[in-house]
Amino acid sequence: MTGSRSGPDATRGPARPDDSPPAASDDGRPLLEVRDLVVRFDSDAGPIHAVNGVSWSLAPGGSMAVVGESGSGKTVGMLSLLGLLPNTGRVEGGEAVFEGRDLLRLSPAEMREVRGGKIAMVFQDPMTSLNPVLSVGYQLTEGLRRHRGLSRRQARARAAELLDLVGIPDPHARLDDYPHEMSGGQRQRVMIAMALSCDPSLLVADEPTTALDVTIQAQIVELVKRLRTELGMAIVWITHDLSVVAGLVDRVAVMYAGMLLEEAPVTALYAHPRHPYTIGLLRSMPTLDGPTHTRLPSIEGAPPDLRTRPTGCPFAPRCPWVVDPCRVERPSLEVVSGEHRSACRRWRELDALEAMEASP
Ligand SMILES: Nc1ncnc2c1ncn2[C@@H]1O[C@H](COP(=O)(O)OP(=O)(O)OP(=O)(O)O)[C@@H](O)[C@H]1O
Ligand SMILES: [Mg+2]
Known part of the structure; x- marks a missing residue:
């Protein structure tokens, strides 16, 4: 997902939910383009809506972090692309075109070949x-x-x-x-x-440093950064921790309740988050120069129950700036600028809303 937007909708304003950002590459084609991915699990209590129409793309050699709270669909989304869902899970819709082939429609043998050779995955706990x-x-x-x-x-x-x-x-x-x-x-x-x-063209790392202490964590991040430069492979780095990704990846995709709520180059996301959920995530990050004795603010409320698919914005029940339409209609990802997209209908007002909140 590096490079500039090249598609005609880059300057056109609001994008449809199934619009993917065309990530630029030498020949203009993305390495992987996921469109409108839907993943469900069967359970005794009915279907669990784990991934609900997610679209993104990654250029050859590009790098992206997928962040979000526990249960937001980060792992399941990637596992589904690699044919690694547990038996109760299934892909209900979408496509994932990798080097010209739809991963979701490969035979088991073709998929094994992709996993063994083109796309490699590293998980949280190496012992398992x-x-x-x-x-x-x-x-x-x-x-x-x-x-x-x-x-x-x-x-x-x-x-x-x-x-x-x-x-x-x-x-x-x-x-x-x-x-x-x-x-x-x-x-x-x-x-x-x-x-x-296997000289992969894409490395997917799912919380690879979570089980490690902070110093070792930093070393692994440095290692992956170096390898990325030396080997030119693309990287998807899954984490619940926004503080890890600065300097490691070019872009960040923020997931919530199986949906993509915001997507932006790292610097833009930190400097100018355009979704209340991202603002909450950033506020809950510890800062080196911040006070150490106060509790970190966390986002109030609990993530939604995925047994019912939210009709409006999934973050609406926890959003400090929710308005009635948010509860009714699912906002589409709109282009904020360049490669920055937000699924908040109030993204233009967020500066003013934050300022109002800050004033006594
Ligand atoms: N084996 C399973 N059976 C039923 N539901 C599942 C299963 N695995 C995941 N889910 C559902 O899919 C949702 C997304 O799970 P996923 O593992 O992708 O979350 P995650 O974002 O990777 O969280 P974490 O940060 O904890 O790893 C979960 O909230 C859960 O409801
Ligand atoms: Mg996970």
Whole structure:
């Protein structure tokens, strides 16, 4: 999602909900374009509306963070694109065109090929993804031998190169380690090395640093930044923490109740958020120079129950600036400027509303 908007609607004002921003690339085509994605789960109490018409696109080599509270559909949205939904979940609508093919309509064999080669995913807890009884070297070389047809010796050499690339010292010796012999940060580096082993054009990282302490978290973020520059792959970074994404990605997509509420270049989102939910998220972020003794403000109220699909704006029940139409009609994403889009019907008034709130 890097680059400038190139579509005709860039200057046309309000966009339809299913409009995707055309992310620019060398030949103008996005690497991945998701349109109107709808995902549901079956439950005894009826369908759960996990993702409700989400559209976005990512240019080759582009980077995007997906942020939002727990349960907003960040993980499910990505899993659905990769055919990894649990049995009770299903894609009910939309398309996801990746390098010219709709991921949602691939055969299981074609999808395995995409997952093994073009799109790699790194999850929050490496211990659940790594096999505890197999050495790190075995797990790294297995894929290289199977998918790349490398000999045992070639695969081991490549595996050591990959460990070196992700910053693990003495990589040849560490190949014989088992996952429990490594620290949490090192295990996450191994997961990233495994993801890189297939030279993906897209790396999806789902809360990859949440289980790590702050220092290690910063190191992993730095690593991914470096790899992105060196390898030129596109990145989708899923997180509930807006403070992690500055400097890491170009764009941020803010999700709530399975919908996209705001989307913008990182700097614009921080400097000029145009959705009350984003404003709330930013206010609840700790600041280095802020007071340490006060409780962080959090957004009042609870996220909506996804068993009923909201008819209006999903944030309306918690929004400090809600007006009647918000409860009735779902706002579409409107172009604020350039690549900045907001699904708040009052985005033009937010400065004034905030100023009024601040005045005694
Ligand atoms: N296996 C499941 N069965 C039924 N519903 C599910 C299942 N997994 C997810 N959901 C529903 O989908 C919604 C979105 O879940 P998702 O895991 O995408 O949230 P998330 O934004 O990734 O949250 P978190 O920050 O906690 O990881 C949840 O609110 C939940 O209602
Ligand atoms: Mg998640």
